[in-house]
Amino acid sequence: MANKSDDILEEYSSKEYEYGFVTNIEMEIAPKGLSEETIHYISAKKQEPQWLLDWRLKGYHSFLKAEDPHWQNFDLPKVDFQGISYYAAPKSSAKFKSIDEVDPELIATFEKLGIPLSEQKILAGVAVDAVFDSVSVATTFKATLKEHGIIFSSISEAVKEHPELVQKYLGSVVPHSDNIYASLNSAVFSDGSFVYIPKGVRCPMELSTYFRINTENTGQFERTLIIADEGSYVSYLEGCTAPKRDENQLHAAVVELIAMENAEIKYSTVQNWYPGDKEGNGGIYNFVTKRGVCRGANAKISWTQVETGSAITWKYPSVILQGDNSSGEFYSVAVTKGKQIADTGTKMHHIGKNTKSRIISKGISAGEGQNSYRGLVQVGTRADNARNFTQCDSLLIGDRCGAHTFPYIESKNSTATIEHEATTSKIGEDQIFYLNQRGIDTEKAVALIVNGYAKEVLNQLPMEFAVEAQKLLSISLEGSVG
Amino acid sequence: MLLNIKNLQAKVEDKQILKGVNLQVNAGEVHAIMGPNGSGKSSLASVLAGRENFEVTGGKVLFDDKDLLEFSPEDRAREGLFLAFQYPVEIPGVSNINFLRTALNEIRAYHNQPTLESKEFLRLTRENQKLVEFDAKLTNRSLNEGFSGGEKKRNEIFQLAMLNPKLSILDETDSGLDIDALRIVANGVNKLRSDKNAFIVITHYQRLLDYIVPDFVHVLYDGRIVKSGTRELALELEEKGYDWIKEPVTSASI
Numbered sequence: 132m133a134n135k136s137d138d139i140l141e142e143y144s145s146k147e148y149e150y151g152f153v154t155n156i157e158m159e160i161a162p163k164g165l166s167e168e169t170i171h172y173i174s175a176k177k178q179e180p181q182w183l184l185d186w187r188l189k190g191y192h193s194f195l196k197a198e199d200p201h202w203q204n205f206d207l208p209k210v211d212f213q214g215i216s217y218y219a220a221p222k223s224s225a226k227f228k229s230i231d232e233v234d235p236e237l238i239a240t241f242e243k244l245g246i247p248l249s250e251q252k253i254l255a256g257v258a259v260d261a262v263f264d265s266v267s268v269a270t271t272f273k274a275t276l277k278e279h280g281i282i283f284s285s286i287s288e289a290v291k292e293h294p295e296l297v298q299k300y301l302g303s304v305v306p307h308s309d310n311i312y313a314s315l316n317s318a319v320f321s322d323g324s325f326v327y328i329p330k331g332v333r334c335p336m337e338l339s340t341y342f343r344i345n346t347e348n349t350g351q352f353e354r355t356l357i358i359a360d361e362g363s364y365v366s367y368l369e370g371c372t373a374p375k376r377d378e379n380q381l382h383a384a385v386v387e388l389i390a391m392e393n394a395e396i397k398y399s400t401v402q403n404w405y406p407g408d409k410e411g412n413g414g415i416y417n418f419v420t421k422r423g424v425c426r427g428a429n430a431k432i433s434w435t436q437v438e439t440g441s442a443i444t445w446k447y448p449s450v451i452l453q454g455d456n457s458s459g460e461f462y463s464v465a466v467t468k469g470k471q472i473a474d475t476g477t478k479m480h481h482i483g484k485n486t487k488s489r490i491i492s493k494g495i496s497a498g499e500g501q502n503s504y505r506g507l508v509q510v511g512t513r514a515d516n517a518r519n520f521t522q523c524d525s526l527l528i529g530d531r532c533g534a535h536t537f538p539y540i541e542s543k544n545s546t547a548t549i550e551h552e553a554t555t556s557k558i559g560e561d562q563i564f565y566l567n568q569r570g571i572d573t574e575k576a577v578a579l580i581v582n583g584y585a586k587e588v589l590n591q592l593p594m595e596f597a598v599e600a601q602k603l604l605s606i607s608l609e610g611s612v613g
Numbered sequence: 614m615l616l617n618i619k620n621l622q623a624k625v626e627d628k629q630i631l632k633g634v635n636l637q638v639n640a641g642e643v644h645a646i647m648g649p650n651g652s653g654k655s656s657l658a659s660v661l662a663g664r665e666n667f668e669v670t671g672g673k674v675l676f677d678d679k680d681l682l683e684f685s686p687e688d689r690a691r692e693g694l695f696l697a698f699q700y701p702v703e704i705p706g707v708s709n710i711n712f713l714r715t716a717l718n719e720i721r722a723y724h725n726q727p728t729l730e731s732k733e734f735l736r737l738t739r740e741n742q743k744l745v746e747f748d749a750k751l752t753n754r755s756l757n758e759g760f761s762g763g764e765k766k767r768n769e770i771f772q773l774a775m776l777n778p779k780l781s782i783l784d785e786t787d788s789g790l791d792i793d794a795l796r797i798v799a800n801g802v803n804k805l806r807s808d809k810n811a812f813i814v815i816t817h818y819q820r821l822l823d824y825i826v827p828d829f830v831h832v833l834y835d836g837r838i839v840k841s842g843t844r845e846l847a848l849e850l851e852e853k854g855y856d857w858i859k860e861p862v863t864s865a866s867i
Contacts, residue, residue: 560665565702567686568662568695569716569772570723579715583706583755 161218167191170318173218177287182298190307190317197311203445204503204535205472210381210416217319217352272336282327283338286354289325296327300358304387304422304451312383313420316352320385323353328363328394337593339368355386359394361427366397368596379407379442384419392427392454397435399592401600404440411470414442421448425457428483433460435591437600438473447505449478452486452514459488462588466604467500467532476506476537481517481547490521493585495604496532503535508549510542517547525555526584528577578605614675615640615811616780621672622836623660630656632836633672638780641808645822645847646815648833649855654815655699657833658784662696663689677779690716691723693779697769697786704756709768710738712756713775720776741774745801763794770801781805782813787821799824819851832858 161172170191174184199207276283282293290297307317324340340355359365382404390396398421407414417440423432434448450459461477479488494502502525510517525534536553558580566576582589582601589597589604616638623631630653638644648654660667661674663686674681676692684692704712718728729737742749747767757765766786773781783802787795802812802825814825822830822844830847832840832855839858840846850858 559702561702562704564662564664564686565698565704566712566716568690568698569712569776570687570690570720571716572685572687572719575715575719579707579712580704583704583708586706 159220160216163216164213165217169217173319176218179290180294183290186307187318190314193308194311194314194318197314199311203474205443205474205501215381218321279332279335280329281332281334282325284325286323286325286356300356300389304389304424305385305420309420312418313385316354316383316385320352320354323355326357326365326367328359328365330360331362333363334365337366337368341370351382353384357396358389359391359396361391362393364395366593368399368593370401379413380415382415382417386421388423388432390423390425390430390432393429395431396423397433399596400436401596401603402436402438402440403603406440406469406471407442409469417441417444419446421446424451425454425459428454428456430454430457435462435588438465438475439603442471444473444475447476447478450488451480451482452488453482455483456485457483458486461490462591463492464585464588465502466495467502468497469500471500474503474505476504478507479519481510481514484513484515486514486517488519491587492523493588494525494534495581496534497528499531501533503537505537507539510544510547512543514544515546517544519549521551523553527557615677617675619673621674622670623667624670625667630836631660634838636838638811638813640811643812643814643825643827645827645830646813646833647830647847647850652833653836654833655784658696658782658815661782662686662694691720695773695776695778695781697773697781697783699784699788701757701765701769703758705758707756709752709754709756713772717775737775741771744804745770745774746797747771762789766790766798770798774801774805780811784815785817787816787818795821796824819847822847834858
């Protein structure tokens with residue numbers, strides 16, 4: 132009986148990664164290694180103003196001084212920072228005036244990934260910024276958004292066209308000295324998305340960025356900056372994939388969100404970086420710093436993440452609840468199978484009065500996957516009547532995986548209400564057999580059970596992406612019975 | 614013949630549970646299987662449905678002239694074998710209706726039938742809800758989650774109605790039911806009875822058989838069917854208990 136289960140487990144955990152192809156396109160790649168010169172090189176390539184170069188250099192010096200964190204629940208692999216190339220761009224790319232100028236090979240790549248870049252073909256109501264290795268190749272629906280005064284462009288473009296906004300907010304939520312990977316990102320960030328929603332504007336469509344790492348031995352260090360001015364609303368989604376490679380590739384992104392008074396930002400991620408093979412070779416190290424600040428009263432920031440890829444995922448999308456009555460939410464599904472590791476969760480810093488936060492974390496572990504929830508709820512002295520609700524659930528599939536929960540609570544205000552619930556469950560043979568007995572095969576049975584388990588989080592995603600995420604969960608977790 | 618069980622033997626881990634069961638069931642018939650606790654009644658149901666931890670060590674089972682034991686559990690279901698569980702499991706977050714639609718369409722796909730349209734599926738759902746007196750509210754809840762014992766059993770009968778199997782095995786469906794729930798469940802089954810399908814009703818007590826009247830009654834004891842008869846046998850068992858059945862077997866085995 133154990134043997135049969137193992138077979139099924141084997142079969143499903145060896146499921147191929149669908150997005151592992153490589154695009155053959157002529158690239159301009161910076162020499163490997165990191166030094167002041169590298170930073171000058173990147174900055175010059177991007178024809179950046181002096182202030183940005185200076186800021187990058189500060190990031191670099193913070194990086195040199197920073198030490199590796201030591202509290203995570205996995206052995207931090209030695210990252211050879213000198214073995215990485217910090218800039219890679221398709222040769223023809225300097226700047227695209229319209230989608231017609233983009234290399235057809237690149238368009239084909241994104242089509243293959245299900246991300247059509249021509250505006251006619253695109254999913255109704257979703258504007259996309261596509262980032263290939265270090266540069267943004269296309270941003271759709273720009274004109275429509277412009278009518279509303281919304282700026283949605285690559286960050287390089289924003290540096291040129293709206294330097295005052297970028298200079299004001301870049302690093303204002305995640306400083307260049309925040310942590311070693313944020314410092315590295317500040318020094319070498321290549322591209323990413325920039326969003327500005329003016330006062331009182333409700334963004335009429337979902338904004339989306341799609342990140343693709345293609346070139347060997349490169350890292351991807353994108354930087355995303357979203358500013359929602361007073362009374363505005365935006366929903367933003369990021370997706371990511373990478374080819375299969377034997378060696379590990381580093382992805383160290385930084386995302387900063389700023390919500391002013393009465394503004395709302397909803398940020399969703401469907402992360403499907405290459406997780407490595409069955410033996411744990413290759414795969415992406417996904418070391419990302421994501422943080423939002425509710426600057427004004429009644430502001431709201433909501434993070435939703437579906438994490439199915441990467442060899443190691445290490446990130447804690449956080450919210451600083453500065454404005455009174457502001458609220459922060461974190462909804463997460465993290466899947467680990469094979470030898471994948473995820474150490475993820477959130478930080479909610481309650482500073483203003485009557486601030487609220489809600490954390491729903493669903494971990495799913497299969498194969499030899501290790502899944503940790505790590506979260507911090509912090510209530511400051513001024514944060515009267517702060518409320519937090521945390522629910523962390525773990526689902527285990529098989530008997531070789533692990534689930535861990537590390538909730539930290541620090542309250543300096545006696546009026547705060549903090550609730551924490553946690554459960555651990557296993558997909559039972561009984562559940563599988565029950566579904567089998569109704570004519571549903573094991574693969575579909577697990578997909579049903581897992582999607583049911585993650586429903587509360589999936590429901591937070593925009594419609595089209597919820598469907599995608601459901602499929603992704605089914606594909607990455609098929610079977611794995613224990 | 615719909616089901617033909619020949620000398621079926623099975624074990625769990627190292628324990629021999631079925632020691633040569635013979636049983637023939639034709640379409641249109643209702644068979645009751647009775648017997649004391651631990652005699653192998655539920656094991657027989659599990660073996661027929663293909664539960665993984667039971668190992669068949671001998672014998673043959675023909676279902677519609679096909680070798681049932683060669684099929685995976687899901688294919689047995691698709692071939693038209695339905696097991697109403699004694700302890701239906703809860704599956705949080707999976708709505709009853711979504712589960713049923715998946716099940717129904719999987720079975721249809723197996724028979725090369727197209728996916729049922731939403732409208733048609735809803736019509737079928739409403740019709741069957743009424744037929745087996747199943748609360749519409751429960752249809753949209755998570756599968757069995759937070760259902761009472763009676764609601765779970767009624768959900769089994771509702772599923773049975775929806776999937777319309779050739780052979781239904783009710784595994785102690787009456788256990789834990791009060792008399793009203795028992796009547797509702799039995800009524801449902803009676804309405805679903807036809808000359809095209811058959812039922813095997815596993816029960817400990819004759820009470821259920823007042824409502825679902827069987828054509829044949831079998832007594833399973835120590836992994837074998839030791840006595841078969843008509844309805845009267847159930848009444849006799851009710852009156853005398855199981856001890857008089859046990860004796861001849863025990864003496865025969867000495």
